[in-house]
Amino acid sequence: MTELTQTIHSILAELRPEADFSMSVDYLTDGLLDSTDIVSLVASLDARYGISIEGTDILPEHFTSVATIARLLGKYGVAS
Amino acid sequence: MIAHVGQYLQETSARWPAAPAIIGAETSVTFGQLAEQANQIAAALIDVSPLTKCPIAVLLPRAPATVAVFQGVLWSGHFYVPLDPQSPRERLGKILTDLSPLAVVLSQQDHLHLAPILPPHTSVIELEATLLSAPTDIRKTIQLRMEQTIDTDPVYLKYTSGSTGHPKGVVLPHRAVTDYIEWAAATYQLGPDDAIGNQAAFTFDVSVQDIYLCLKTGAPLYLIPESHFSFPANLVDYLSTHKISYFCWVPSVLVSVSKLNLLAGVDLPQLRWITVLGEVMPTRHFQYWAAHCPTATLVNTYGPTETAIASTYYVLDRAFEDDQPLPIGTACRNTEILILDEQQLPVSDQQTGEICIRGSSLALGYWNDPEKTAHAFPEIVHRKHYPEKMYRTGDLGYWNERGELMFVGRLDTQIKHLGYRIELGEIESAASRVVEIHRACVLYDASRQQLILCYESGRELDRGALRKELAETLPAYMLPRVLLHMPTFPLNPNGKVDRQQLQSHYLSQTTTPNGMA
Structure with missing residues (x-):
């Protein structure tokens, strides 16, 4: 696990401590993240990495797993 | 003059039987099909009992057939109680016990897993089997039952948060809804060429306005997929693709679009009415929508669940400073x-x-x-x-x-969170039932839109386990995001929990929030 994926894991655990993200292949269809979680997650990622994720990038396909979130962050120059 | 809410579908289905009525993510129905489905549901309910004016619990998702069920209930002389089948079972069980419905309407799948909490002597109507059953001509019975309904009889009952930990059921009569819908239809001047964009869950009374404006005016009702409200870029695409001309949403949805500046460069010429209800609309974000949707009229409305939909309205007619509240x-x-x-x-x-x-x-x-x-x-x-x-x-x-x-x-500790009305006491009551919690106090940080549970306990509890336990009794929107442990609560001179000091404690752990409840 890279430092980036570890950080994403810990942000997710902070958001939804009761959820088991490790067993999920799609956080959205499994109902692990709702609309308020997405808003909080984006705010946390923005703050943690000093970036501003564009609204047009806040799409379901970028929030299905740690890997897709990491790819999205890569677009903003966050190294994995 | 319409006296019975069920008349809207009767009239519209006779006038435009083949026109699209309700468009869901997976299915859609015309006004004619909606009337046929309503007839099937009414027939099933009439078979259940000769009684009328009884509550019928509707445990179905936000889908076109659910609107048909509501109409079928009304046509059979009863009133409907929309309930979310995804609610925690304990909460649903409490509500069903309080309600003691004559019948519940649910899907075959939900029948299996909700069977243990259905009250004894309640008839169960499975939606799929009922819609597939052979049609029967019960028009005369329906007409008779509708004639026996007077305009002060109940049309629906909606459960809302209760301060003592028990949701309370608000009962609305036909005349409240027909009077409001006649006003709204005359004000918004909708017709079959319009398109209504529904956001509200059917358990939330804004959906009553969406449904009956559709059934009154012939404007098709689009049930916008819930996931689009998590990803507002998709929501803006939806408005454009489906040429939505009217919507009434909770302000937090408009705020999420505005914060992400998703209307920049987007043209929504068909959008005629942008209306909000359910919580305070932040001025800056309302003006953002006004600036980007020049063809639309913006309306800020206000109304509690205890009155039919909106009681007051304000049509945006001037510019405001960002920190000036909207009327x-x-x-x-x-x-x-x-x-x-x-x-x-x-x-x-x-x-x-x-x-x-x-x-x-x-x-x-x-x-x-x-x-x-x-x-x-x-x-x-x-x-x-x-x-x-x-x-x-x-x-x-x-x-x-x-x-x-x-x-x-x-005047009290009721708050509006994402459009939902929440009595903080209901969350406190749920938390107090956790064995290791001695006392609980819930705060609301409006600027971050998050609920904070302060709990008094001998030790700090595992966050995941605590949220999981609370989720057994509270719906997802009532789950506190922040859990603050305190060995003892500060008390005021009267010996009551000092909420001000709790707020200070929370504020000391965070930065620049405001608008606390």
Whole structure:
């Protein structure tokens, strides 16, 4: 696990401590993240990495797993 | 003049049988099909019992067939109670026990897993099998049952958060809904060429406006997929693709689009009405929508669950400073707003007092709760010549110099979170049932839109386990995001929990929040 994926894991655990993200292949269809979680997650990622994720990038396909979130962050120059 | 809410579909399906009525993510129906489905549901309910005017629990998702079920219930002479089948089972069980419905309508799948909490002697109607059954001609029976319904009979009952930990059921009569819908249809001037974009869950009363504006005017109702509200870029695409011309959403949805500047470069020429209801609309974000949707009229509306949909409305007619609150306007038709002091007497001009509502839109009261009903719906004391009820909202407001109503805040700890009305006491009650928690106090940080649970306990509890336990009794939107452990709560001189000090404790752990409840 890279430092980036570890950080994403810990942000997710902070958001939804009761959820088991490790067993999920799609956080959205499994109902692990709702609309308020997405808003909080984006705010946390923005703050943690000093970036501003564009609204047009806040799409379901970028929030299905740690890997897709990491790819999205890569677009903003966050190294994995 | 329409006296029975069920008449809307009868008239519209006769006039435009083949026109699209309700468009869901997976299925859609025409007005004719909707009427056929409603007929099937009515037939099944008429078979259940000769009784009428009974509550029928509808445990179905937000889908076209659910609207048909609501109409079928009304056509059979009963009233409907929309419930979310995804709610925690314990909460649903409490509600069903309180309601004791004549019948429940649910899907075959939900029947299996909800069977243990269905009250004994309640008939079960499975949606799929009922819609597939052979059609029967029961038009005469339906007509008779509708004629036997008077306009003060219940049309729906909606459960809302209760401060003692038990949700309370608000019962609305036909005349409240028909009076409001006639006003709304005349105001918004919708027709079959329009398209209504629904956001509200069917358990939330804004959906009543969406459904009956569709059934009254022939404007198709689009049930926008819930996931689009998590990803507002998709929501803006949806508005454009489906040429939505009218919507009434909770302000937090408009705020999420505005914060992400998703309307920049987007043209929505078909959008004629942008209306909001359910919580305070932040001025800056309302003006963002006004600037980017020049063809639309923006309306800020206000109304508690205890009256049919909106009681007041304000049409945006001027520019505001970002920190200036928006008016909630003037009363809708057949509604009067009274601003009263603690003795329930009128305050002097432009003074702040409790917003009270009188008129045809009032609920009949709370289901099975005469005490709460008497408290919230007292007689108007300063009009002594004949008795008349009003509704005490618990909201504070005043008339500005233009004669527009301004909302100031609450008299109690009720809050609006993502459009949902929540009594903080209900969350406190759920938390107090956790074995290791001695006392619980819930705060609300409006700027971050998050609920904070402060709990008094001998040790800090595992966050995941605590949230999981709370989720067994509370719906997802009521789950506190922040869990603050304290060995002992600060008390005020009266020996009560000092909420101010708890807020200071929370604030000391975070940065620049405001608007605490």
